[in-house]
Amino acid sequence: MAAYADFIVAIDLGTSRLTGMAGRKNASGALTVVACETEDVAIGIRRGCVFNIEETATKIKSLVRRLELKAGGTGIAKVYVGIGGQSVCSIDHSVAKDLGEEQEVTEETLDMLHEECRAYQPELSDVLDIVPPSYRVDGKLVTNPVGVPCKRIEACFKLIVGRPSLRKHIINSISDRAQIKIAGIIISPLALADVVLTDNEKELGCILVDFGAGVTSLSVYKGGTLQYLCVIPLGGRLITKDLTALNIIEAEAERVKITYGNAVADREDETTVQVNAAESTSPCDIRLSEINNIVEARAKEILENVFARLESTEVAKSLGAGVVITGGASNLRNIAELMQKRLKKEVRYAFLRKGLLDNDSIHYNTPENIVALSLLLLPDAENCAVRPAPPVAPSQLTASPADPAKEPDTAQAPPASATQASPVSKDPQETQASQPKASPQEEKPQDKPKGKNGRIKKTFMNIMGNLFADETA
Known part of the structure; x- marks a missing residue:
């Protein structure tokens, strides 16, 4: 590979x-x-x-x-x-600037509005993203305000926030x-x-619903821009958990949901299917109608929450491009038909x-x-x-012996005791004990005594030297 x-x-x-x-x-x-x-x-x-x-x-x-x-x-x-x-949800945040006398909007003006928006921090929420804004120039909606003369400009942002x-x-x-x-x-x-x-779907108005296992996300577009976004804490895993009420473990309930689950239950269907109950018991038969009554009830609850959130938006009744659905839970049989019946809009599955x-x-x-x-x-x-890593040139792999700058330094530093300076005040007896004693003949004064006092000191030193020499002899 x-x-x-x-x-x-x-x-x-x-x-x-x-x-x-x-x-x-x-x-x-x-x-x-x-x-x-x-x-x-x-x-x-x-x-x-x-x-x-x-x-x-x-x-x-x-x-x-x-x-x-x-x-x-x-x-x-x-x-x-x-x-x-x-x-995760969207909130509205507007930033306006009064220009005083009528003057053209510039890129610098828009940068100032964006900078002020980025500095905004909503209470108890974290700003995760900022959707490009729409602009109002003297109260009129304008796609690109640069170059438009006005007295007041307002940028209407959609902030995506979360805890x-x-x-x-x-x-x-x-x-x-x-x-x-x-x-x-x-x-x-x-x-x-x-x-x-x-682009046409975003312009006409469209709902995008992602049915996940734990959450369902809802995004609403109109006029080419995001109008509303929210995440509903309901998903396909709730259907699985509901099916465990049939005395089956969660893994088996997931299999039953995928294999037999239907968002539109047929209550007169007497067909039975075999499911694996707990490990200590043998497989049992359960009617499909019983399974799908549970599936349909939870699917309707999720869709009712989607519908309620949609109704809270101002553009709910003017979405001409219908509904687009995706997510793992959208594989549930007849979920698109159930949604179309409830929302009264065309529903299609999402693909790239x-x-x-x-x-x-x-x-x-x-x-x-x-x-x-x-x-x-x-x-x-x-x-x-x-x-x-960038390739290394052959000349950089080995250093020339003739070049001392490239040779490795093999010299070792002397021990700390050899490099440290001796204390200024050191006991002279310790110094004398650490050095071999010289004979009087080998001792040579380093400074030649001068004057009368010097001669007296020299004579005294000679007498003392002879005295110690006799004792050691």
């Missing part, structure tokens, strides 16, 4: 599983998927949010290692992470604990809309727009993988592969 020198890596933090993908764009701009791996999560993620930091870090490291192997052994330096868990722990726990788990650099934290519903909705994915990777275009694919298709995404 050939190693890849450059690719983009994205991780989708799903409630039921983590999805990691590596991909690269070809000359035409279409995405080629280099590697795709998944990791089941039991307690690490709850409703799209990192709950157990250590568990998530362990899963992420395992996921990245397997992606590296599939990428030909090339190391992964950083990853993009999609975020779309509970508490502060949402981003903090991602950083603590991936960057700090797993020691994997984060290239960017991306709002998954926004990235998804950019690759599955057309034509030309975004090359033919060799088209099999990855599924509801389970579509969020990860949307993260790989970010514009101006950075290379996530470890850059190889």
